[in-house]
Amino acid sequence: MSLAEEPVTLKEPVSGRSLWQDALARLARNRAAMASLLILAVMALASILGPALWPHPYDRVYSEYVRVPASLEAYPHEDRIVPEMQRSLARARVDIGAVTVAGDTVRAEISDEEPIDPRMIRYVERSDLFSRVRLAETSADGRSAVLEAEVARLFFIAGTDGNGRDLFARILMAIRISLAIGLLATAVALVIGVTWGATAGYLGGRVDNVMMRIVDILYSLPFIFFVILLVVFFGRNLVLMFIAVGAVEWLDMARIVRGQTLSLKRREFVEAAEALGVSDAGIVRRHIIPNVTGPVAVYMTLLVPKVILLESFLSFLGLGVQEPLTSLGVLISEGAKNMQGASWLLIYPSIALALLLFALNFLGDGLRDALDPKDR
Incomplete structure (x- = not known):
């Protein structure tokens, strides 16, 4: 076979880079810029x-958590649960008995001279510390009951x-x-x-x-x-x-x-x-x-x-x-x-x-x- 008859292999054209592609490549090598x-x-x-x-809307007001420090632990702290429950029940004008905390559940014994109005739980519901408030174990005459509520655990990682x-x-x-x-x-x-x-x-x-x-x-x-x-x-x-x-x-x-x-x-x-x-x-x-x-x-x-x-x-x-x-x-x-x-x-x-x-x-x-x- 002569030299003229040998097949010629054509190389693919080399594609160049535009100025913007070149600039992006230099930008990618800049670690500070890429980190930024x-x-x-x-x-x-x-x-x-x-x-x-x-979980917290930017405009939601928690009246019980005004200017609390940043913390990775959930609020409220244990020493606030019982006093806050007593303070909420005091607004309802009922007699307050023993208040106990078991895990995330609070139980408060209440009594009154008149039958207890179920609507009094609103005073506790208004607090940011409690949720799912309910009356349990109401007596036959309705003058005493046990109020139960769940402690609302809230996290404020940057405070309020x-x-x-x-x-x-x-x-x-x-x-x-x-x-x-x-x-x-x-x-x-x-x-x-x-x-x-x-x-x-x-x-x-x-x-x-x-x-x-x-x-x-x-x-x-x-x-x-x-x-x-x-x-x-x-x-x-x-x-x-x-x-x-x-x-x-x-x-x-x-x-x-x-x-x-x-x-x-x-x-x-x-x-x-x-x-x-x-x-x-x-x-x-x-x-x-x-x-x-x-x-x-x-x-x-x-x-x-x-x-x-x-x-x-x-x-x-x-x-x-x-x-x-x-x-x-x-x-x-x-x-x-x-x-x-x-x-x-x-x-x-x-x-x-x-x-x-x-x-x-x-x-x-x-x-x-x-x-x-x-x-x-």
């Missing part, structure tokens, strides 16, 4: 599913606040509210800032000058004064208020996008699009904005914690989230007022906020390194 991404995913999932799965609400349930709801506010305000800032900055940078000239002077004027406004005006106009509506806050936070985004657009507008692919007759709006939408997504994605991860801190500051001043909803800023504000007598009210929300902010910042650093063109 995992923490954020766990916190987000817990804030979404936790309030529905946790000054109103008797489970702190862990409120932290879960606070993370949900803070993340929602951060993402909502960041989305508004993203839409306005990218559109404004890309348009100003690409058109240039007098249009750029006028648009950026408007940004400078908005920069000069006192932020707290502007927020107070927003509260006056929008009231206590949480969504509208923080959409408006996001409409202020777009200023930095606009400047970043404008700077990137100025460096992109004279690149060869933009000039080729202009030569082919593509409109200015089409060039901005299809060529400028997709090429600034790297810096924008990095800045978004830094803007979310900035907005969360801003919300915490406003809630600390009483201008943010209102009861019965809560946020990390509200919880920290309440904890600061009770720092000496109930330190857990400040410690646990502060840990949640610090963990959230650290994770977002580490993720932002990882994205910055992964999207840096110098490392490609």
